[in-house]
Structure formats: C-alpha cells, structure tokens
Amino acid sequence: MPLAIIPRILKKNTPQLPEVNFSDDGPVRHLHLGSEWIQGSMYLDAPNALVHEYIQRMMAWLLFVPPESVKDRQALQLGLGAGSLTKFCHKELRMKTTAIELNPQVLVACRGWFKLPAENTRMQVVLADAAEEIQNPKWFGTVDALQVDLYDHEAAAPVLDSLPFYNHCRRLLTPEGCMTVNLFGRASSFARSVEKMSAAFGKEAIWAFKPTREGNTVVLAQHTPSRPKRELLMARAELIETKWGLPASKWVRVFKPMLS
Structure with a gap:
C-alpha cells in the first residue's frame, strides 16, 4: 500500500517538522516521519498489543514492582511514536499515563490511524519539547515508569542523550521508579549512552538487555x-505473562545488571 500522508499542522513560529505518514504491511500498520524508518507499529486487529520486541522490553520495569501495585502507578512516555506504550x-x-510529544501531526496520526483514545482523567498527551517539559517541577518525584524513545525522521541516534538530560529524568522518578530507554541508530554509541546514564543514576542502577x-x-x-533474586524476578515474570501477555520470562534470561 502506498504511504498515506497527513496534512501538516504547524503552529506559527514552530520549527519545520517532518511529514507524518503511515504504511500497511499485511496485518501491521507502521508510522513514518517522512522516511522509510519505522517509528512505531500497530496490529490492525489488536491495536493495544505491542508489536516490536524492543517495545515489549520497554515494559521491563514491571519486574521491579509488585504486579498488584501497577494500576496505582504513573507512566510517562517521552515520544509518542505510534502510541503503543501509551495505549498499553x-x-x-x-495506569495513569502521560506522553510528551513535540510534533502535533504525530498526535493527530495516532488518534486517526493508530487507535489512540481521546484524553481522559487517566491519560493525556502534552504537546511540548520533552527536554523542557521534564524540567517542570510538577513532574518531580511522580513517575514510576519513564519510557524514553526519542528519535527524529533519520533515526540515526537518540535526540536527547546527555548527562543533564538523564539527571532530569532521574529527578522525575519515585523511589521505586525506573527509566527504560531505547538505544538505536547508526550514529549512536551504547557505551557512551550507558556512561551518561551511569553518571546520573549510579552504575549499580543500570540494567541492559x-x-x-x-x-x-x-x-x-x-x-x-x-538486586532482586532471580527467583523473585521469575515469579513476577510468570505473573506478567499470565496477566498481560508479555514475554517476561525471556526478559529475565537476556537482561542483567551492568555491574554483576
């Protein structure tokens, strides 16, 4: 199917943002930002399911909290993408869920093409620059699950990947809170990114798939x-699989602390 394109929706004085479009590939719909790179996906017959393995792994914070407490926690996504994490x-x-998205076209696309529900008392999308919005004191100490997936149309490296950024991210979290970050791109460096996260959170706080x-x-x-015992992680993984259908037992096998 040829790409479908959404009209540009730009506020006055807004920097030029990439064109938002989508493509259908059999049972899956993909979001694009004016390029062939996939910025998110949705099963047409299961719009709330998580399509990609890395998106599923962004939910690994579930291993660190009691499953019965999840509904009383707050999630914050930096970057809406196709709305997968926000919907899930x-x-x-x-959960109470908020996404921060720079491009208003992405929000329109998610509502029109990717089944993102209308805002309500438990879900909202904030149109803002994530780097600026996370410095708003109203978010400090409120977030249990911070999910960072910030890429532009070229998908060459994370848009925000500095020590000050990760310091701001840590300030958002509750004592039991976790940040998950997707690292990808030809210009990105896993080692440099982890070094910055370690400086902000402490080396003993970092886990990686x-x-x-x-x-x-x-x-x-x-x-x-x-350092939860493996037995606890596996027990929680089984509950996560039963309750939400995520492959959490596999997570435990391919997931470890950087300092072990």
Whole structure:
C-alpha cells in the first residue's frame, strides 16, 4: 500500500517538522516521519498489543514492582511514536499515563490511524519539547515508569542523550521508579549512552538487555538500585505473562545488571 500522508499542522513560529505518514504491511500498520524508518507499529486487529520486541522490553520495569501495585502507578512516555506504550499503559495496565510529544501531526496520526483514545482523567498527551517539559517541577518525584524513545525522521541516534538530560529524568522518578530507554541508530554509541546514564543514576542502577535482531538495545535505570533474586524476578515474570501477555520470562534470561 502506498504511504498515506497527513496534512501538516504547524503552529506559527514552530520549527519545520517532518511529514507524518503511515504504511500497511499485511496485518501491521507502521508510522513514518517522512522516511522509510519505522517509528512505531500497530496490529490492525489488536491495536493495544505491542508489536516490536524492543517495545515489549520497554515494559521491563514491571519486574521491579509488585504486579498488584501497577494500576496505582504513573507512566510517562517521552515520544509518542505510534502510541503503543501509551495505549498499553493506559488500556492494559490501567495506569495513569502521560506522553510528551513535540510534533502535533504525530498526535493527530495516532488518534486517526493508530487507535489512540481521546484524553481522559487517566491519560493525556502534552504537546511540548520533552527536554523542557521534564524540567517542570510538577513532574518531580511522580513517575514510576519513564519510557524514553526519542528519535527524529533519520533515526540515526537518540535526540536527547546527555548527562543533564538523564539527571532530569532521574529527578522525575519515585523511589521505586525506573527509566527504560531505547538505544538505536547508526550514529549512536551504547557505551557512551550507558556512561551518561551511569553518571546520573549510579552504575549499580543500570540494567541492559542484549540487542534485538533489529539492533535495538533497551537499557533500564532504577532510581533506587536493587538486586532482586532471580527467583523473585521469575515469579513476577510468570505473573506478567499470565496477566498481560508479555514475554517476561525471556526478559529475565537476556537482561542483567551492568555491574554483576
């Protein structure tokens, strides 16, 4: 199917943003930002499911909290993408959920093409620059699950990947909170990114997955470092699989602390 294109929606004095479009590939719909790079995907017959392995791994913070407490926690996504994490946290986990997105066209696309629900008392999308919005004191200490997936239309490296940025991210988290970050791109450096996260969170707070086949590496940083026993992680993984259908037992096998 040829790419479908959404009209440009730009506020006065807004920097030029990439064109938002989508393509259908059999049962899957992909979001694009004016290029062939996939910025997110949705199963047409299961719009709340998580399509990509790396997106599923962005939920690994679930291993660090009691499953019965999840519905009382707050999730924050930096970058809306195709709305996958926002929909899952809101609809499946029943969490209070907020996404911060720079491009208003992405929000329109998510509502029109990717089944993102209208805003309500438990879900909202803030149109803002994430680098600026996360410095708003109203977010400090409120976020249990911070999910960072910030890429532009070229997908060459994370848009925000500095020590000050990760310092701001840590300030958002509750004591039990976790940040998960998708690292991908030809210009990105896993070692440099992890070094910055380690400086902000402490080396003992950093966990990492092995890369997916597509080359995405998900890194997790805890606000308060812990070393749950493998037995506890596996028990929680089984509950996560039963309750939400995520492959959490596999996570435990390919996920480890950077300092072990």
